[in-house]
Amino acid sequence: MRLSARMRVAVVTLLALSSLSLAGCGAQIPADPSGTLAAVEGGTLRAGVTPNGRVMDVSDDEPSGSEADAIRAFADSLDADVEWTVGSEEALVRELENGGLDLIAGGLTDQTPWTDKAGVTRPYAEITAQDGRTLKLVMLVPLGENAFLSRLETFLSERAKAGAL
Structure with a gap:
């Protein structure tokens, strides 16, 4: 099926307008549905930590x-203060799910059961x-908060x- 020159112009115009309208929606990728990054920047980073003698006392x-x-330096990069919560992994993950924490650290590995x-x-x-x-270390953040x-x-x-870890 061959399109006439007039049809091709119409299709290109339609695609261009669609792209512009989507760009105008202000959608950012990655996004934070709950606004974690925006809330932390210039505010408070709520960090949950669990003891691990090798990396967290x-x-x-x-x-x-x-x-x-690393958490303090990350908070500094966001012009944020750190509010610490100490607890077990299970209690901290529950708090993360309930919106009370922004990240969790404490010797967590890439084999974490909390995925x-x-x-x-x-x-x-x-x-x-x-x-x-x-062991490969990881940190946890709220599900779906991809910009953060x-x-x-x-x-x-x-x-x-930089060799700072």
């Missing part, structure tokens, strides 16, 4: 260790387990390249 007033340092309850970053660092296995996840992953990747 929660025995003092403020968490310490390589992951706590159906939270967004998982790409592995950003490796540690050696006591049995000699190499993307910003966190980019930050962690840049930090790893």
